[in-house]
Amino acid sequence: MTFRSRVRALVAGQAAALRRSEQAGDLDRRITRLRAGVDDAEPGSLSQAELLNSLGNRLVDRHRLSGDVADLATAMDCYRRCGDLAPGTELATTALGNLAVACVNRYTQLGALEDLEAAITNGRAALAVVQDPADRARDLSNLSHALHERYYRTRHREDLEESVTVAEAAVELAAEGAPERAAASVNLAVALLERAAATESFADLDRAAGLYESAAAITPRDSWLRAPVAAGLGTVRLLQLRRSGQSRAEGEEARTIAGLRAIAERAPAGSTMRHAAYYAIGGTLWQRYLRDRDPARLEAAIEALGAAVAAAPDGAGELPRYLNALGIALSERTFVSGSYAGLAAALAEWVRALNLLDRGFGSVPMAYKLGQQDISAGLGIAERVVSAYLVLAEAVTTRAGVDRMLRNAMLIAEAAKSRLLTELIGRADLPAPPGVPADDAGREREIFAELRMLDTVELVGHGQDAGVTDAGSGGRLARRTALRGELEAVWASMTAADPRAEAHVALRRGRPLDWETLTGLARRLGPGTALLSLFLTNSRTVIFVLRSGEDAPDVCTVDLEPSQWDDILNRFDREVLAGSGRRAETWDRPLRPLLEAVSAHLGGVERVVLAPYDAGLRLPWSLMAARAGWRAADGGALPLVTMESLGLLPFLLDRRPAARGPAAVVGDPTGNLAHANAEAVEIAAMLGVDPLLGPAATKARVLDLLRRSPVAHVAAHALFLPGSPLDSGIVLADGVLTAREILAESVTLDLLVLSGCETGVAESLGGYEFAGLSQAFLQAGVRCLVASLWRVDDPATAALMASFYGDWRDGLSLDRCLARAVSAARPAGPGRAHSSDAFVLSGDWSIGWPVTASR
Structure with a gap:
């Protein structure tokens, strides 16, 4: 459990905690009187505005007691009306700050992003004009809370850092000994704990402990804030004890759980405090179970985590995390009891978590989509679901049951990959039925x-x-x-x-593949094409193989866990990218048994379409396949098409062909690649056009050609920027054409060949969402793309491209052209990757030689 999961119960309701606690009956009577006062007041008067603000405050107080979200909605309307009636006044500023508090409270209950963004926008607007120190401290504390919530959803460190800075300002402004000071201190402590989790900073952890201690010293015993402060202090002390290895942790655990139970019991149904407290209890008990392996402790953890799930509204942003934790605990039952019932129950919780994460994906802003991908990958739910399906497939006794498990496993594996890129490409112009x-x-x-x-x-x-x-x-x-x-x-x-439009609509929704769509794709491609999906669970590496007419995929596995993949990638970097050593390479040896097992399912196959997983996108799978003995029916190299996700392929296959016109060929824009210049001249002659060479190849002229040509070949320097993949680009005569610039263009090319270094390298923007030059061009409209995975040799690349275009002109499919060209360029002798092995093909390989070109 992260630091944040232990203290989540302390975040919600800080602003509401500043107000005086009242009995529900007293609040009801006050609200009734205020409603009557609003109705009786002179319409549009300042007194009516004041009454509206007071009514909103009392409704927020009642929501804190009852959890009835309707009170928040009415309160928000009151604050808006107040601001409209008294524009430019101190009262309007106060109402704006109150509106921000209500917005963030409703967000924590329902999870609507509109409320979170409104809380931030209104909070900033109020702080721009508010002068009163107490009001300013309240507004700063609430803004910190909202920024912290947004960080959790987007994982933007800027939001977290601003949350800390704003909370520090709130603490400084709040009067010594005042309730506002205690609440602001708790808010800052929570933000520091989040940063400690992100950076492993013990300084932030110790500072949070001091803030909780100072809050405890000034919080009255009868205050609503007393329980959250006590639980937070206990949680931080527990973390400190575990860090130092001290043995007093068990007593601190008991006190922490007691404080959290007090929060859960006092919090209204549906409130964030209630379900977050149960979750923190469950997490503490789970950690204890991992130490003592007491089955009773496991059941207590399951009970608490189940209570968190039951208490959380369906729209709560934390619910997928709760379901994931509950699933982990339930799956442990299988190891304790030997029964698969625990794993089956865990699977149901994990699948529900994935469905919740997917449900609103299409309608949220980009930052939230990338944050969601990061959260999903961090939780590892897809990996657990695929693993569970594979384990249960071994346990069921019917063929139909096994097939169902394997189908579901493959679908979940594909759904985890490049969700955003699939959605964005799916929004391109496709013909309707x-x-x-x-x-x-x-x-x-x-x-x-x-x-x-x-x-x-x-x-x-x-x-x-x-x-x-x-x-x-x-x-x-x-x-x-x-x-x-x-x-x-x-x-x-x-x-x-x-x-018949149902299939079109299902595709356009951009949701993960269903089995009907995936098998429809296999039928469309025919028996000569095999669809392969690579996936990595916590203990195994899996390749699913699907061919036309099959009811379920074949599955090949090897025991390779994430740490072993790290070793594969480190060896690949040393032996291929850095080119160190003269002996045969070793990086791919752990994967060779897996690929050899897959080979048994490829009889009669003319091509393979492979969707790698995560960092597998960095590897040359065609080379690995050749080393494992994959061959086409004629004994030659087996063409291999690489896709970020199989779900991308239907969109690329259905893209409208580019308009007829001359091809575009660009060569040596920087004037220092002699072979690239010669390459461009030769390719341009094949295509029947004049190349754009040297200083003439400016960004403006190249973009103009890319916008209106059906085929483009670019032989130039390129660069990939780790840490900022969208700033990677092609080096042209007057600057770099970056992935950011390409994304803003419409580049409806049938084929784009990027004959340069690292043009196919990508890096995660969040979770398993990768970006680079290739992804930018595919999103911009390209149907088929050839690019490189590492730095390539200039003369070897020129020869490779001449062979590629020659075969294409002779009528071969694009994937076969590349396979033949790469195989021919690969030298005999010790097994070392060649410059040509860097090139990969993505997209629609069936595009024919342009009719306007010479033959």
Whole structure:
């Protein structure tokens, strides 16, 4: 359990805690009187505005006691009306700060991003004008809370750092000994604990302990804040004891659990405090179970984690984390009892967690999508689900049961990969079924074009100045929500007009592949193509093999866990990328038994489409396949197409062909690649065009050619920037054409060949979402792409490309052209990767030689 999971119960409701606790009956009577006062007051008067603000405050207080979200909605309306009636006044500023508090409280209960963004926007606006120190401390504390929540959803460190800074300012402003000071101290402590979890900073942990101690010293015994402070102090002390290896941890655990139970029992149903407290209890008990392996402790942990799941609303952002933890504890029952019932129960919780994470993916801003991918990967739910399905497949006794488990395992494996890229490419212009009304098809194109624009603005700005990339663009969020609603109506009209449109709509939703779509893809590609999905669980590496007509995938596994993959990648870096040593390479040896096992399922196959997993995208799978003995029916090299996800392929296959026109060939823009210059001249002659060479190859001219050509070949320097993959690019005569710039373009090429160094290298933007030049071009509209995984040799690449284009001109498919060219260039002798092995092909390999080119 992370630091944050231990103290999550301390985050929610800090602003509400500053107000006086009242009995529900007293609040009801006060609210009734205030409602009457609002109705009786002179419409539009300042007194009516004051009454509206007071009514909102009392409704927020009642929500804290009852958990009834309707009170928050009414309170928010009161604050808005107050601000409208008294613009520019101190009262309006106070109401704006109160509105921010209500927004963040509703967010913590329902998880609606609109509320979180409104809390940040309104909080900043209030702080821009508020002067009163107490009000300012309250608004700072609430803004810190909201920024902390957004960090949890986006994983943007800027939000976390600002949360800490803002909370520090709140503590400084709050009066010594005041309740506001205690609440602000707790808020700062929680932010510091989150940062300690992210950076492993013991200094932040110790500082959080001091803040809890100071809060405990000034919090009255009858205060609502007393229990959260005591539980937080106990949690931090427990972490400190475990860090130092002291034996007094058990007593501190008991006190911490007691404090958390007090929070859970006092908190209203549906409140964040209630379910977060149960979760923290369950996590503490689970840690204790891992030390003593007491089955009774395991059951207590399961009970507490189950209570957290039961108490959390369906929209709570923390619910997938709770379900994951509950699943881990339930799966332990299988090891304790020897029964698969525990694993089956765990699987149900994990699948529910994945469904919750997927449910709102299409409608949230880019920063939240990337954050969600990061959270999902960090939790490791997909890995656990795939592993559980594979284990249960070995336990079931019917063929139908085994097939169902294996199908589900493959679908989950693919759903984990490049979810965002699949969605973005799915928003490109695709032909609608013939029976769909023209108005619906046109409106669908318009909506997707606008959604694509919104996504592009946010993705292009990812990792840049916070003012550009601020996830809090409320206007874009509201527009995105409206467009998704309209899109659902268009899709309903489409399917009503033509039932055949259901398959089109299912594809366009951008959801993970279902079995019907995946087997439909296999049938479409025919018996000569095998679909392979690589996946890594906590203990095994798996390749699923699916061919046309099969009811379930074949599965090949090898015992390779993540630490062994780290060794593979480190060896690959040393032996291939750094080129050290003269002996045969060893990096791929652990994977060779897996690939040899897969070979038994490839009889009669003409090509393989492989979707690697995570860092597997860095490796030359064609070379590994050749070393494992994969061969085409004619004994030659077996063509291999690499995709980030199998779910991308239907979209690329369905993309409209580029308009006819001359090809574009660019060579040696920087004037220091003689072989690239010669390569461009030779390729241009084959394609019947004049190449754009040397200083003429500027960014403006190259982009112009890319926008209007069906085929493009670029022989140039390229660079990949680790840590900032969207700033990777092609080096042209007057600067670098970056992935960010490409994302903003429409590049509807049938084929793009990037004949340069590292043009196919990608890096994670969050979880298993990868970005680089290749992904940018695919998103911009390219149907098929050839790129390189490492630095390549200039003369060897020129020879490779001449062979590739020669075979394509002679009528071979693009994947076979590349396989033949790479195989021919690969030298005999010791098994070492060659420069040609760096090149990979992604996308639609069936594109034919352009009709405007010479033969």
